[in-house]
Amino acid sequence: MRTRPLKVALLGCGVVGSEVARIMTTHADDLAARIGAPVELAGVAVRRPSKVREGIDPALITTDATALVQRGDIDVVVEVIGGIEPARALITTAFENGASVVSANKALLAEDGAALHAAAEKYGRDLYYEAAVAGAIPLVRPLRESLAGDKVNRVLGIVNGTTNFILDKMDTSGAGYSEALDEATALGYAEADPTADVEGFDAAAKAAILAGIAFHTRVKIGDVHREGITEVTAADIASARRMGCTVKLLAICERASDGASVTARVHPAMIPLSHPLASVREAYNAVFVEAEAAGQLMFYGPGAGGSPTASAVLGDLVAVCRNKLGESTGPGESAYTRLPVSPMGEVVTRYHISLDVADKPGVLAQVATVFAEQGVSIDTVRQQGKDGEASLVVVTHRAPDAALSGTVEALRKLDTVRGVASIMRVEGE
């Protein structure tokens, strides 16, 4: 074993960074044995240098992250600060100055992954980011490496713990969205500003990364159709229950049936209670991968949190350090298929539509005509009347999303339709 240590610079020392530093210290011998050389924490860039950081030598703390990555003696930079800048500039500077990079930064990778990969390749460095998607669950490596000889056709999963916690609470307790969000915030599952989670930005970034790797193409967060969970109501959840379903925020990446394009989307959807994803509770994540030869695989585990994310970071750190020692690099970006990303309108899906209608003869016929005109075939209709008002719950067969949203548009214009109470896609059947 080499005795000269590999030097690691840690950018960010919050929930994940502090756990990475802690494990690097407590498990130093194991890491050294697995890498073939000791690893040494050479510097930690933080915003608040005065904060007490247990177990970290204060001499390592700096507020000048740029100077740290420019030192020239750093072998690996671990970036866990998140956000676009200064993370992007720091990673690029790290590559220029001889370091490989392990990052947990889903937003940056989903926004500018191609440029970062190009920079890594230009300088002959590694860029690893298992922690950017689904915390501790190995997904990036299985897709990039284990399935490298297979053809992935679909990735479908729950990749955001906060929203799963909220939807699970709504489902089990009958609570409304605000109430469930409050509980998630109180328990630390949701941040003070929950926008990135509840509006689906976090899941969309992960979907972009997964789609890119799975289909060997480039997908940016802007290519991902995104709907959050803020408009999911207790009534939607109750309606799902009546259908033998529950509501989950799903990230879905699909190869078109003709193979010539891909789609990526994040939205709440009803899935049958019998589907394995229906039983993913609290803040857990789970992802299905469907590949031509492998069939259907599922990966399940804690999708966030300091320790699980640190586990993923450290797995990458070991790999990148081994590569450094072997003077090689791991697999870089694989985007050779250059498949275009189709818009949401071309996605084939199913709708569950709940309508408030006048309780009089002929309404169903009118509604059915609208569906027929849009070329959307109806699977089931349930009609409930009370005091001159009635509700009509329609579940469609599979149709292009554009035709389905066109149908909803047309339904809104009917005199007899007082309102569209809810629209939700149905998946996993």
Place this chain on the structure above:
Amino acid sequence: MRTRPLKVALLGCGVVGSEVARIMTTHADDLAARIGAPVELAGVAVRRPSKVREGIDPALITTDATALVQRGDIDVVVEVIGGIEPARALITTAFENGASVVSANKALLAEDGAALHAAAEKYGRDLYYEAAVAGAIPLVRPLRESLAGDKVNRVLGIVNGTTNFILDKMDTSGAGYSEALDEATALGYAEADPTADVEGFDAAAKAAILAGIAFHTRVKIGDVHREGITEVTAADIASARRMGCTVKLLAICERASDGASVTARVHPAMIPLSHPLASVREAYNAVFVEAEAAGQLMFYGPGAGGSPTASAVLGDLVAVCRNKLGESTGPGESAYTRLPVSPMGEVVTRYHISLDVADKPGVLAQVATVFAEQGVSIDTVRQQGKDGEASLVVVTHRAPDAALSGTVEALRKLDTVRGVASIMRVEGE
């Protein structure tokens, strides 16, 4: 991209090998793009050369596997013949002659993995074997690489599809073991000689491989406590049902609580219906991995079959080819912890014991005394009487397996105990 192809020799062209050859042809462009060079099937060693093999150039077929791996121009040998010899000699010869090896051979790796790894290292070659454990499910790579920065404490799972199919049939249809085995054989889930599966040899080999990788030590198949499913009765399954459980053949690898040793075992066990493994149906596999930082991860998918196994082989093939091009090797054996493997007697577990006893006063007191003498604490007792005969079902708390089997021994000697109807361990609680 390099234009000179990497040459692959395929040893074995059965269910898996023919699928590997097929995908290498049909997906040649994808494989080339992902590897960075084309791969060419340079030879296929078979036992029966006269058999028609669709899509394979007859000129590539040979019965002389040794000559094939000795050619000197082979970059990667794919070994899917199974068994100890001639596979072992062929793999070693391949290393000597410049090739890296991708193998699906669980029996050989569990018997002699250390020597094979040493040979690979000596000659600077790769030895990859994702396909040896749980078919298409990425497990070897996640354990070797994704969790390389974490401390795995437990691996627990269903790793044999044949036995899971049989137990699932027994559970859902009430069939006995023989009847369920017949169905499995008729449907192609069980081989004509099902010994390797039903006696737990296959699962034990996988447990040895998983334990070795998970705990960075050496575990051979002979170190694995092994019990098959041939003695599981319809009554056992019914008894499990009454407890809210089902019966699964589990492979369990554990680090002792003091961290100083490990255990590996394969046996049928009752697990609660609420446990995710309880819902693994038919021939599917699923494995839980518990790691210190990552928490609990689950991997699920098809554990056998030509296509799924080929997917795993091809993923390894791509990795090994990339390494070849980069003049590097992937991670080799990691067995630095040198942890001893403790015998089954030291495993802490729970028993479900069903006794036929005389239906008279004092029997329960006698039985309870035996448990107390052996230091085994009783969780629940259920007593059922009929016509002077009675049955007593005892579920214990956790205790060393030696104490539990000692208890059963002592119970058999009691006059009032007519027989021990069944003994089964209880897991997953």
